[in-house]
Amino acid sequence: MTENYTALYDEHKKLGASFTDFGGWQMPLKYSSELAEHHAVRQAAGLFDLSHMGEVWVEGPDAAAFLDCALVGKISAVALGRAKYSLICQEDGGIIDDLISYRFSEQKYLVVPNAGNARVVAAALAERAASGPDGAFDVTVTDASAETSLIAVQGPNAEAILLKLVSAEQAALVTELKYYAFNEVTVAGHDVVLARTGYTGEDGFELFIPNEEAVSLWAALSEAGEGLELLPCGLACRDSLRLEAGMPLYGNELSREGNPYAAGLGAVVALSKEGGFVGRTALEARKAEGAGSTIGRRLVGLKGLGRRAGRSHYPVLKDGAVVGEVTSGQPSPTLGYPVALAYVDVEHTEAGTLLDIDLRGKAEPFEVVALPFYKRQK
Known part of the structure; x- marks a missing residue:
């Protein structure tokens, strides 16, 4: 690399x-x-x-409409001087990246993708700008990351x-x-x-x-x-x-194989906005089938009841059977106990559910808790 x-x-x-x-x-x-x-x-x-x-500028008369089509959120509704967290998804609903869009004017936005995805996102935006549902959008996509x-x-x-x-x-x-x-x-x-x-x-x-x-x-x-x-x-x-703070990391909690509903980010997806967007049909179907709510797995927070921490890819167990997988985990310096994020079968995701993480052959007790683990006092 x-x-x-x-x-x-x-x-x-x-x-x-x-x-x-x-x-x-x-x-x-x-x-x-x-x-x-x-x-x-x-x-x-x-x-x-x-x-x-990454830093990718999107400018032009169609900037707002274009980002509404390219991303899952309603970026056109963002006020001037404000920012919005959103996702860019594949046609099948898989997550290419999570990112933040900043609105500078009616026709000027700054899109900030993650490090390893900056070039991929810039290329995807350029491709989507050239091939909208009604032809090319009147926008310029400029990758200013370098x-x-x-x-x-x-x-x-x-x-x-x-x-x-x-x-x-x-x-x-x-x-x-x-x-x-x-x-x-x-x-x-x-x-x-x-x-x-x-x-x-x-x-x-x-x-x-x-x-x-x-x-x-x-x-x-x-x-x-x-x-x-x-x-x-x-x-x-x-x-x-x-x-x-319970914030997802691309490559750990988010991936092309996952979807926003399993990741607990269903609220980020604006299915009700006018016009189509890339991945909309697939995401509508995912929501309708109950992804992350009644079927499949959902991302949850796990609080360690012992001293040992779970790590990425460690199996999550219920009564000895594998029901999930850790995506991120380590001891919490602030809270003084281990914490982890994990995808767990939906029937075991209610707060208070007792589970185990398989720490190289030894079952360590954890409890499902509401996210975030830590929230600052304002």
């Missing part, structure tokens, strides 16, 4: 980061202690390089850190920014797209900036966070944070 490097790679090396391949990118796994980084985000703030994520960096500040102190770097005149653009909304703001002298989004379960921001300005912005954020217990954070703690 080709190795890609973000504009901040050398900064991570200077900080002593351990690296890992993720979606073809060399990304910081951790800098010192992944446990310390996890707790920093929950208690103070963490600084993340997310430049492996030129764009994405930096996140997550945690209770995130807002205070940002406020140290914006002018008094723009402070309200930060403090009044709602969840899943964005503003164009000047941060430490850099014009950025500032979104109140994240993948940690905490309050926080994601900042989009051209590659050539990323090092300067990273340095400014690091300096602003020195008195606010900010730590640089890698992918290891990002995974434990998103797991506690």
Whole structure:
């Protein structure tokens, strides 16, 4: 697999980061202690390089109608300055990726897919733009992933850190920014797209900036966070944070073989919107047959009743029989017990159901619980 490097790679090396391949990118796994980084985000703030994520611009008179056709959600209903979580699916309803769409104007959207799927999603959008149900859509699809960096500040102190770097005149653009909304703001002298989004379960921001300005912005954020217990954070703690928050990871909980209803994302699918969209017929049939509700398996949260954690692909058992499979699992640093996400036969998915995970031949007790495992106090 080709190795890609973000504009901040050398900064991570200077900080002593351990690296890992993720979606073809060399990304910081951790800098010192992944446990310390996890707790920093929950208690103070963490600084993340997310430049492996994709950025695809969709522009033109048909932009809203096109995204309604290309994605499962009603993107045309998104207000200006707001964002929406959605899915891009295959004709058979399988999930190509989960992504966020940001609406900049009536004719301009930014679509952010996951790292390993960025090129696939950009290509799928370009193909769908050229072959709509009534011919080609009047849109331009531009993959700007290679030129764009994405930096996140997550945690209770995130807002205070940002406020140290914006002018008094723009402070309200930060403090009044709602969840899943964005503003164009000047941060430490850099014009950025500032979104109140994240993948940690905490309050926080994601900042989009051209590659050539990323090092300067990273340095400014690091300096602003020195008195606010900010730590640089890698992918290891990002995974434990998103797991506690019950957020799915593509390749673990979501895949082309799965479907939104089994993944608990049926509400994301807008079957009632006018016009067709890719995968609609298949998803209507899946819903009608009871996928994820009366047949098949559904994604659930599992709370460990012992000390040992389940891991991806470990079997889930009921009275010794296999009834599911773990997709993500590890000890929860915040809660102090193991947690896991797993696909389980629907008849065993009610909260309070006692199940086991097969930990290499030893049955370890778990309980089905409502998601998320962790929810921040507002």
